[in-house]
Amino acid sequence: MYLSTSNDRRTDNCGLRSDGNPRAEMATPTINRLDYESELWRGGLTRVAGVDEAGRGPLAGPVVAAAVILPSRWRETGCDERLRGLNDSKQLTEARREEFFAVLTSHPEICFAIACVDAAVIDRLNILQATHRAMAEALRQLRPPPEHVLVDGRPVTSLDYPQTAMVKGDARSHSIAAASVLAKVTRDRMMHEFEQQFPGYGFAEHKGYGTPQHLAALARLGPCPIHRRSFAPLKARQGALF
Numbered sequence: 001m002y003l004s005t006s007n008d009r010r011t012d013n014c015g016l017r018s019d020g021n022p023r024a025e026m027a028t029p030t031i032n033r034l035d036y037e038s039e040l041w042r043g044g045l046t047r048v049a050g051v052d053e054a055g056r057g058p059l060a061g062p063v064v065a066a067a068v069i070l071p072s073r074w075r076e077t078g079c080d081e082r083l084r085g086l087n088d089s090k091q092l093t094e095a096r097r098e099e100f101f102a103v104l105t106s107h108p109e110i111c112f113a114i115a116c117v118d119a120a121v122i123d124r125l126n127i128l129q130a131t132h133r134a135m136a137e138a139l140r141q142l143r144p145p146p147e148h149v150l151v152d153g154r155p156v157t158s159l160d161y162p163q164t165a166m167v168k169g170d171a172r173s174h175s176i177a178a179a180s181v182l183a184k185v186t187r188d189r190m191m192h193e194f195e196q197q198f199p200g201y202g203f204a205e206h207k208g209y210g211t212p213q214h215l216a217a218l219a220r221l222g223p224c225p226i227h228r229r230s231f232a233p234l235k236a237r238q239g240a241l242f
Helices: 035-042 094-106 117-123 127-141 174-198 212-223 234-237
Strands: 048-054 063-071 113-118 148-152 162-164
Touching: 035 048, 035 148, 035 162, 035 174, 048 127, 048 174, 063 127, 063 162, 063 174, 094 174, 113 117, 113 127, 113 174, 148 174, 212 234
Parallel strands: 048 148, 148 162
Antiparallel strands: 048 063, 063 113
16 A cells, blocks of 8 residues: 655644754755654544565675654644654764653553574564565564555565555654664664674774675674674675684
């Protein structure tokens, strides 16, 4: 199921202006990031979940997915003031992500779940299937279960729910943005812990991505148990590393 909605609403339900110029705010339309949720809520659904992932691209660590159901009464009241500015996690500073994470996980009306799939499973399945597994597990944990799912990117055909998929959904849907923050913060915290378990790779800094620092550490130390050995940079270096 796909919904057609406008991104040019002039009222702001936790939306952001397209620029930060206060003089332009009166004339600049806002992005209403509750458009998709509100259309489904108006149709009688109350449990609309946004789902997103973090960690598809790194060479090490898990892929993490989160699912979030926001309260349907926000169609009338707007979102919690503390969540104004919530956006795609990649567009937020680490400090802002942590602030939003604290609000989302402590809010009594927000339902959420987080699931992880580790490197060994990623190597066995491939990263796409592992990502879909993490999303399905996060959604499965939601109680009560969702009636409809908003997905960032392409449709996930393996999900057992009606869904709306949208490109750049984490910048267009508040539910998906919330899920992206929960997934990103959870994964970043895990990578900080892995830095303590496997020192020398710089996981706390690069979070497992293939930076020059990380590749140099791989050449020096070889892979550790959280590395994804099926990923091209590691496979290409197998002769030198292993």
